[in-house]
Amino acid sequence: MEPRDRWGRWSRRDFLRGVAAGAVGVALPVACGRPSSGSPPAAATSGGATGFFSSEEAAALGRLADFVFPPDSSGPGGSALGTVAYVEQLLTALDGTAPQLWRDGPYSGRAPWPDVHGQATTDFPSDDFDDFLPLDRVHLAGWKVRLLGSSAVGGAPNDAVAGIGPVVGQRDQMKQLLGAALAAAPSLASMDDSALVQVWGGLSAGERSLVTAFTMQAVFGAPEYGGNVKLGGWAQSHFPGDQLPFGYCQYDAETGTLVERADLPLTKADPTPDPDPMDSTTLALLDSLAAGSGGRKYY
Amino acid sequence: MSAPVIGNSSLTRFDVLIVGAGLGASAAAEILCAQGQKVLLLEAGQSLIDGLDDPDPSHLRSHFSNDEVKLHSRGLVYADSIMEPRTFRPSPADGDRTYVGDVNGLPKTVGGGMLLSDMKLIRFRPTDFQLGTLLGEVPGASFADWPVTYDELEPFYLHAETVMGVQGQAGSDPTEPPRSGPYPLPPGLPMYAAVLAQAGAQKLGYTAFPYPEGIASRPYDGRPACAQCGFCSGFGCPTNAKGAPGVTTLRHALLTGNCQLWPETRVIKLLLSASGNEVTGVQAIGSDGSPLQFTADRYILAASPIEDVRLLLLSDPGGPGVGNSSGLVGRNLTFHLETDAAGIFEERVHAYRGTGTSWALTEFRGVPNDPARPLGGVVEIGGPVGPVDETAIYAGQLGMNGARLKALMRQSPLRDRVLGLTMHGEDAPQPTNRVDLDPAVRDIDGLPVARVTYQNHSFELNARAFYVPKLLDLLGAAGAKYGFVDPISSVPSSRHIMGTLRFGTDPKKSVCDATGLFHDVGNLYATDGALFPTSSGFNPSLTIGALAAFVAGGMVFPGSPQKVLGASQPG
Numbered sequence A: 001m002e003p004r005d006r007w008g009r010w011s012r013r014d015f016l017r018g019v020a021a022g023a024v025g026v027a028l029p030v031a032c033g034r035p036s037s038g039s040p041p042a043a044a045t046s047g048g049a050t051g052f053f054s055s056e057e058a059a060a061l062g063r064l065a066d067f068v069f070p071p072d073s074s075g076p077g078g079s080a081l082g083t084v085a086y087v088e089q090l091l092t093a094l095d096g097t098a099p100q101l102w103r104d105g106p107y108s109g110r111a112p113w114p115d116v117h118g119q120a121t122t123d124f125p126s127d128d129f130d131d132f133l134p135l136d137r138v139h140l141a142g143w144k145v146r147l148l149g150s151s152a153v154g155g156a157p158n159d160a161v162a163g164i165g166p167v168v169g170q171r172d173q174m175k176q177l178l179g180a181a182l183a184a185a186p187s188l189a190s191m192d193d194s195a196l197v198q199v200w201g202g203l204s205a206g207e208r209s210l211v212t213a214f215t216m217q218a219v220f221g222a223p224e225y226g227g228n229v230k231l232g233g234w235a236q237s238h239f240p241g242d243q244l245p246f247g248y249c250q251y252d253a254e255t256g257t258l259v260e261r262a263d264l265p266l267t268k269a270d271p272t273p274d275p276d277p278m279d280s281t282t283l284a285l286l287d288s289l290a291a292g293s294g295g296r297k298y299y
Numbered sequence B: 001m002s003a004p005v006i007g008n009s010s011l012t013r014f015d016v017l018i019v020g021a022g023l024g025a026s027a028a029a030e031i032l033c034a035q036g037q038k039v040l041l042l043e044a045g046q047s048l049i050d051g052l053d054d055p056d057p058s059h060l061r062s063h064f065s066n067d068e069v070k071l072h073s074r075g076l077v078y079a080d081s082i083m084e085p086r087t088f089r090p091s092p093a094d095g096d097r098t099y100v101g102d103v104n105g106l107p108k109t110v111g112g113g114m115l116l117s118d119m120k121l122i123r124f125r126p127t128d129f130q131l132g133t134l135l136g137e138v139p140g141a142s143f144a145d146w147p148v149t150y151d152e153l154e155p156f157y158l159h160a161e162t163v164m165g166v167q168g169q170a171g172s173d174p175t176e177p178p179r180s181g182p183y184p185l186p187p188g189l190p191m192y193a194a195v196l197a198q199a200g201a202q203k204l205g206y207t208a209f210p211y212p213e214g215i216a217s218r219p220y221d222g223r224p225a226c227a228q229c230g231f232c233s234g235f236g237c238p239t240n241a242k243g244a245p246g247v248t249t250l251r252h253a254l255l256t257g258n259c260q261l262w263p264e265t266r267v268i269k270l271l272l273s274a275s276g277n278e279v280t281g282v283q284a285i286g287s288d289g290s291p292l293q294f295t296a297d298r299y300i301l302a303a304s305p306i307e308d309v310r311l312l313l314l315s316d317p318g319g320p321g322v323g324n325s326s327g328l329v330g331r332n333l334t335f336h337l338e339t340d341a342a343g344i345f346e347e348r349v350h351a352y353r354g355t356g357t358s359w360a361l362t363e364f365r366g367v368p369n370d371p372a373r374p375l376g377g378v379v380e381i382g383g384p385v386g387p388v389d390e391t392a393i394y395a396g397q398l399g400m401n402g403a404r405l406k407a408l409m410r411q412s413p414l415r416d417r418v419l420g421l422t423m424h425g426e427d428a429p430q431p432t433n434r435v436d437l438d439p440a441v442r443d444i445d446g447l448p449v450a451r452v453t454y455q456n457h458s459f460e461l462n463a464r465a466f467y468v469p470k471l472l473d474l475l476g477a478a479g480a481k482y483g484f485v486d487p488i489s490s491v492p493s494s495r496h497i498m499g500t501l502r503f504g505t506d507p508k509k510s511v512c513d514a515t516g517l518f519h520d521v522g523n524l525y526a527t528d529g530a531l532f533p534t535s536s537g538f539n540p541s542l543t544i545g546a547l548a549a550f551v552a553g554g555m556v557f558p559g560s561p562q563k564v565l566g567a568s569q570p571g
């Protein structure tokens, strides 16, 4: 039974997850896993920051991260955006005295406090994301198994149940998949995309999914987790990131009214032109999804 | 190290012990404590808001944040899917189970699931309490009347709205039931995507109206107005603008001095008298794994419907389960049949900004027995998605990577251009849809986990089929370029969980009586959605809060629960 939490827990309203899942058999206009045209090899990566990965493994993971999310003229790829650091931090999160899995809150310090009129000030909260939250007994045990595997912790509750079985830890999964990929292609780190397609195809679906999920979390998660370097992931997706305490709407205590932002309005269209309109390939993808899932194209 | 006790730690004797500290638990505790009852709450999850028992609201500190990794990728506050899984199967014919992991999981934390909700708090309608009579016999289903009417519950609805600070506009909902007072707060600003949808609804003759939400649109009860940060449904509130139970009902209870709360303390067994007619205590496991025992005069189950049943079954190993002379414990489990429709616009409608849902439509709720208007449900209009979740659609589901994935993330058809509609359709109760214990799968403490056996009835599937084209019409009228409807998920994932301990007047046809007391156990009550005989077509939590206060009121003033109202209100 494939664990459903590889891609994380979705919010209650997960639009299109099912449409997309149901449409995997639909003829997509873009072949999945097709190499990006002319994406350069990853920048040379030294060993991971925590030393969990050897320099070869780190370079290989960086290269795979660039395969998933390549550098191009719009910005850096998965490697430069910190995927290796993200994955290493996750896989070694329980090595220290306190678990380093869940960053604290409420604020990252990236957005300012408002004044009484709901306007931005130059005063910023401190970065609470610098700290970590403790894990309770159950979560700690769960994460030990998830990261280290059943065998390293004396077994998980359902190792003997048919269809479940022992858990292979994500540390071992990553080491094994990088080891196998390097054995198949020792020069993986310097391969171009067209050569890498075969290595990628040689990984199991679960391994590809793990690398892709980690890369995406690294690129688009909060930078305190080691990825999204210089907010480059958010910038490329035109996502403003966490915005509290300022947010998108403030209360003017003097007038008793709600004030929205001029730059990123809440109730109306953006004041600036669309930075990346949908191109013909995206529209063709949506056409095929609509046709294959009983959806509609209105115009 | 043990997690610190919250509230009045000097209390040693309790009138009422409550299992859980979510909405059903805390709404009852608030009423009981205001009436001088000494209440002990035992909650399995961690506490992630500091200062809950501090009278100065400026000392409230949330450990939630706008952080997709922590909440969605790494499962903060949810039951751990390896250590505390649930199992699922569509029917007994499918074997012991077809799935292990997260099945209808609600957050496990002080304050419960509502901490991660976007607090849509809307009332059920008078007919929702009478569907047994109105619909008559529906083959395979077990519709039943509620033993309370809308009119009896109405003052408790107003109380719950006041305590949680619901924003709304009386008179704007064309099917609004009678109300005895205004909403405590006016609506906040709507999201752009919802503004477009409202215009589309108008073209088609529907009325979209501001969704009643327990989110402060103005400063309220010492909490700030919402900054509409967009990380709402699926996220805890960093500013505490959400009137979630932790900072409202629970906090009010703690501030009375009559309440003590033990976080990270999981109840594993109800201890019974020799006759089996009284609960004499509970066994629990503490934050450090040590065994604990607690007693009180009366007990309330408010661990949410699935865990309530698990506890009743664990407490009677080899037997039918505590309180189960009817054979109905665990049965008639209902969710809502959630129909998610998404419109993709050519322009960016930036639904990632805002409270998540701004407007509602009630025209698709339908009318009992009217074939031209089958019983669907309220439609939510909004739909934020964060970028990590967005990648999971392109990369996880469509298998995209490379330049195409990057282009999709830049162009963002499924985040920045999405308008979401969600219809919460009435789910016909069926005795075969049930919770029991899995025969083999265990949790971290070696205890059997809950198993959900569930299949949809044609009742809700037909209603869905009826309304899907109308949802798509609405997306087109709003200006979308594409419209999609998600297929029904193969493993139930609804967070609206009801039934399993339905209340009623006949002990053969219900588990609890009209006051929430178990027919079979003289000092055991339920105060959560488990009591619901039917699901309605509206978000359940306002009704859970109102019903919990009603039950608690009856515990203090038998036969006159409304006497408790007014004693506990926000300052």
Ligand SMILES: Cc1cc2nc3c(=O)[nH]c(=O)nc-3n(C[C@H](O)[C@H](O)[C@H](O)COP(=O)(O)OP(=O)(O)OC[C@H]3O[C@@H](n4cnc5c(N)ncnc54)[C@H](O)[C@@H]3O)c2cc1C
Pocket: A011, A012, B019, B020, B021, B022, B023, B024, B025, B042, B043, B044, B045, B105, B106, B107, B108, B109, B110, B111, B112, B113, B114, B115, B116, B117, B118, B119, B120, B121, B233, B234, B235, B265, B266, B267, B268, B302, B303, B304, B305, B307, B311, B495, B496, B497, B528, B529, B539, B540, B541, B542, B544
């Ligand atoms: C993302 C999301 C969005 C939602 N949005 C809405 C919305 O807008 N409107 C709406 O009406 N509803 C919404 N819901 C549903 C809402 O959260 C539930 O209806 C509500 O939480 C039910 O309250 P409850 O008290 O019955 O259960 P819960 O909130 O689940 O509380 C039960 C508590 O009991 C604890 N517990 C369980 N077992 C034990 C045990 N053995 N010992 C001790 N403690 C135990 C749990 O940890 C939990 O904290 C949403 C849910 C989610 C997850």
